[in-house]
Every structure is written in structure tokens, then in C-alpha cells.
Amino acid sequence: MSSLVQSVDWLAIAPPVVAALVGLAVLVADLFLGEARKPLLGWLAVTGLAAATLMLLPLLDADRSTFCLVGDPGVCSYTADRFTLVIQFLVLGGALLTALLSVTVLKDADKRIPEGEYWFLLLSSVAGAALLPASRDLATLVVALEVASLPAFALVGLRHGDRKSSEAALKFFLSSVTATAVSLLGISFVYAATGTLHLTLVAERVQTVDGQLHTLAQTGVVLTLVGFAFKTAAVPFHFWVPDTYVGAPLPIAAYLSVIGKAVGFTGLILVTVVALPSYAEVWGPALAALAALTMTVGNVGALAQQATRAYSAVRLLAWSSVGQAGYLLVPIAAAAYSGDAEKSIGSTLAYALMYGAVNLGAFAVAALVGRTKALNRVSDYRGLYASGPLTALLMAFFLLCLAGLPPGIIGLFAKVTVFSAAVDAGLGWLAVVMAVNVVIALVYYLRWTALLFRAPDGEPAVHRVPVPLTGALVLTGVLGIALSGAPQLILRLTGTGLF
Numbered sequence: 001m002s003s004l005v006q007s008v009d010w011l012a013i014a015p016p017v018v019a020a021l022v023g024l025a026v027l028v029a030d031l032f033l034g035e036a037r038k039p040l041l042g043w044l045a046v047t048g049l050a051a052a053t054l055m056l057l058p059l060l061d062a063d064r065s066t067f068c069l070v071g072d073p074g075v076c077s078y079t080a081d082r083f084t085l086v087i088q089f090l091v092l093g094g095a096l097l098t099a100l101l102s103v104t105v106l107k108d109a110d111k112r113i114p115e116g117e118y119w120f121l122l123l124s125s126v127a128g129a130a131l132l133p134a135s136r137d138l139a140t141l142v143v144a145l146e147v148a149s150l151p152a153f154a155l156v157g158l159r160h161g162d163r164k165s166s167e168a169a170l171k172f173f174l175s176s177v178t179a180t181a182v183s184l185l186g187i188s189f190v191y192a193a194t195g196t197l198h199l200t201l202v203a204e205r206v207q208t209v210d211g212q213l214h215t216l217a218q219t220g221v222v223l224t225l226v227g228f229a230f231k232t233a234a235v236p237f238h239f240w241v242p243d244t245y246v247g248a249p250l251p252i253a254a255y256l257s258v259i260g261k262a263v264g265f266t267g268l269i270l271v272t273v274v275a276l277p278s279y280a281e282v283w284g285p286a287l288a289a290l291a292a293l294t295m296t297v298g299n300v301g302a303l304a305q306q307a308t309r310a311y312s313a314v315r316l317l318a319w320s321s322v323g324q325a326g327y328l329l330v331p332i333a334a335a336a337y338s339g340d341a342e343k344s345i346g347s348t349l350a351y352a353l354m355y356g357a358v359n360l361g362a363f364a365v366a367a368l369v370g371r372t373k374a375l376n377r378v379s380d381y382r383g384l385y386a387s388g389p390l391t392a393l394l395m396a397f398f399l400l401c402l403a404g405l406p407p408g409i410i411g412l413f414a415k416v417t418v419f420s421a422a423v424d425a426g427l428g429w430l431a432v433v434m435a436v437n438v439v440i441a442l443v444y445y446l447r448w449t450a451l452l453f454r455a456p457d458g459e460p461a462v463h464r465v466p467v468p469l470t471g472a473l474v475l476t477g478v479l480g481i482a483l484s485g486a487p488q489l490i491l492r493l494t495g496t497g498l499f
Helices: 014-032 039-054 082-108 115-134 138-156 163-194 199-208 212-231 241-247 250-275 277-305 313-334 341-369 389-403 409-424 428-452 467-485 488-493
Strands: 064-069 072-080
Touching (some): 014 039, 014 115, 039 082, 072 082, 072 115, 072 138, 082 115, 082 341, 082 467, 115 138, 115 250, 138 250, 163 199, 163 241, 212 250, 212 277, 241 313, 250 277, 250 313, 250 341, 277 313, 277 428, 313 341, 313 428, 341 389, 341 409, 341 467, 341 488, 389 409, 389 428, 389 467, 409 428, 409 467
Antiparallel strands (some): 064 072
16 A cells, blocks of 8 residues: 655645644634734734735745655645646635735624634635645545635624524535535545545546446546535525525625635536546536526526615625636536646636636625625615715726626636637537626626716715725725736636637
8 A cells, every 4th residue: 555755845735834823823812812902813814814825926936746655756645736826826815805804894893703713713714725726635625625614614603693694604504514425425436436536546547447337436426516516606506605695794705705616616626627537528518507507597696686675785796606606617617528628727717816806806895885884785885986986986897897898807808718718618508608697797787886876865974994994905906907907917827828
């Protein structure tokens, strides 16, 4: 039996390790700090996440691997390649923005959210999410997935005395546990058929299985896809999303909409494209159908929200995120049909980075409005331009980016990369479905945008912007505007080959 090499490349594993160590430091510091000094924990977490993000820079020059098998250095459990670094940048950068939102929200929460536990759980989840893209065996993949997911359950229900929060946490927990159980069953079938957990070895050995083992492997592929469909909020496994986002503290809703999705899609890519490329005839059509169904139900659900009175801005963003999940699934499905799977996956990475920046920006504006409007309804954004011109312009920019309209060039390019991946793979019908859904999404994004510039009802509310929230708005705004001017930076980083 092979054993693991004992030497460890500490630089390669530094990003998730730094996040985990800062989480432990926060937990210990919480024991010794008085209530008046608890806000220091938030700034410690922000500093730690910034440090973890900076640890990605030394890894850009070459691929690094560690925890490799003796006698076969090409089979490793942890690999820091371009794919890993792009996802880790999305996870750690998104978590940093979430932390900036959280500093303000926790201060306004009037002690209903225990700060020490909040920061420890957030950093623990981030450590798991940063570990997952580097995982190259199924055991590490499952462990990272659960380390990212389990603290998120508690974060959703951490607000004391809030029934909505508790119900959201329970629904999130039950759906995720079901997804994990189904995924583990599927992975166990794949292991039984191949006799290995390493993704590259699974890819080699699964091609030689036949008879009953072939049926077992196919069943494992299907069950694994179902499990990850829950994690990615793909329809019909999306039912937990709206209530969970509304019931969770707003920064956690933002975290789940970006980092939570990154975790699910990363696991899906590793299992399908890396471990099971020879079963593309199974997972390709399934993911294409899921993509079409998810984007359609998500966008129609968001549109239907505007037919109800006093609909929540967070609930609308939740349905929007379901629709965006459908777009993210398109290039993964295209990888099954395309001769260049790397280019297809690059399209997913590019879309995820662009979507993450502007979606977190939209949640940052929602956090600002929520400081004076507890219900945070879309109608509360009416006349925002009169009370905060810059904030309204930023929100309009983020919504236009999500819609894929100028001046949100970053959103337009994101959709073009996904559309191109579908067309290049011969999935013309899926490209047509996507085009129809883009038009549907325009309706509710443009309605919300127009509302920002209408005359306010009564005296406009004054929105005072705290420093951490200002930082989140500035970072997302600058990033979105800069990338709208030079979207080729992300396209080159993710290797889509469009430029």
C-alpha cells in the first residue's frame, strides 16, 4: 500500500492554513476580551483574510503539489495550480469583503449575534472553502466540503431570538445533509469500482471497468451529480435558497451567494472534468439540462417576486443567484462536448469572478439600506439617488453588470464567455435558452435600477456609511469599473483564450 510523503510544502498550503490559524486565534482571543473590545475580533479576522489572500502571490509563478504518493510524485492530494489559485482568490477575496460587511452588521445587531463565535465560524468555513479547489483526492474533497458547509449552518441561525433565522438554518442544514449523504454514497460507488480515491487515478481506472462495475460507476456518477446539485442550488434542488438568504444575517447571505456557490461548482468540476471525463456522456447531458432548468426557474422566480407587495431585496437577489447558477453550469456541461475542456472551465471561472465582484457589491448596498430600513424591501430603494447619489450609481452599475448591459461591460463579457462556450461545444439549444433568460432577467434588473432614480416617497432617508462598509463599496466598485475597462485581465487569468 502506498503511503504519503512526510514533507509538506508549507507555502502551497499557506492560504487555507492562515485562515484556519486566524480562526483559532479569534476563538482564543474571545475568551479574554471584554464586551467593549469585541469589535477587535472583526478587525483581526479582516487582517487575517487579507494576509491569506496575499499568500496567493508567491504561488503564481509555478504549479506546486504536496502530500504526494511515494513512488508516484504525480499523484498528489493537494495541488496549487492555476485553477486552484483562481478559486482561492475568489474565496478569500469574497470572504474579505464579507468580513467588511460583517463588521458593520455586527455593530448594528445589538449583541444578538455573538461576535467571537461568528468570526470563528466564518474563518473556519473560509478555510474549508479555500482547501477544496486544491483537493485532488475524494477524501480531501469531502472533508473540505464539510469544513466549508458545517460552520455555514450555524452562521445562518446565529442571530439570537430570531425565528426566521432558526427556520432558515434548519432548512439549510437538512438540505445540505441530504446532499452530503447522496454525494458520499456516489463517491463510495466510484471508489468501489476503481479502488482509489485520487482523482487522476480514478480517471485512469474508471475507463477499464466493465460489467457490474461499470453499472456501479455510472450509478456513482449520477448520485454524485445529484449531491453537488444541492450544493450549487441547481433546480430542482434550490428550494432552500430564498428562505435561507432572507433568514441569515445579510453578510452570510452574500457569502453563500458567492463563496457557497464557488464551493459547489469547484467540487462539481473536480469530480466530473478531472475524475470522470470518460463518463461525459452521463454527466454532460445531465448538467446541460440542469443549466437550462436552473437559469429559467431562477429568473422566472425573480420576475415573479415583483408581482408581490413589499417583496424583499434579499429574496430577489436570492432568486437572481439561482438564475446565475444556471449560467455557471453551462460551461461545465460544455466541457463534456468540447475538445477543449480547459477552455470551457476557464469560462466558468471567468464568470464566477465577474459575478462574485458585482454580486457582493449589490449586497454591500443592501447592507447600507438595511441599516435604516429593517425589512429591506425593493421599494425602500426608491429615490436612493436623492439621498445618496454615489450609492445609487454604484447599485445601478452592479445591477446592470448582473444584467449584462453597458456600462457594466464586465457582466456583458461574462455572459459572452459562457455563450461562446455553449456554441463552441455544439449546444446551440442551450445558448438559445440562455439568450431568452438574459432577456427575462433584464426586466427585473432594469425595474430595480429605474426605481433608484425615481422621486422618493416623502423625505429621503439619510444613509451614513460606516468605514468598513465604505471599504466594501469602494473595493467592489473599483474592481467592477476597472474590469469593465479591461475584462481581458480576467479572461487571460482564467485561460479562456478569447483574447
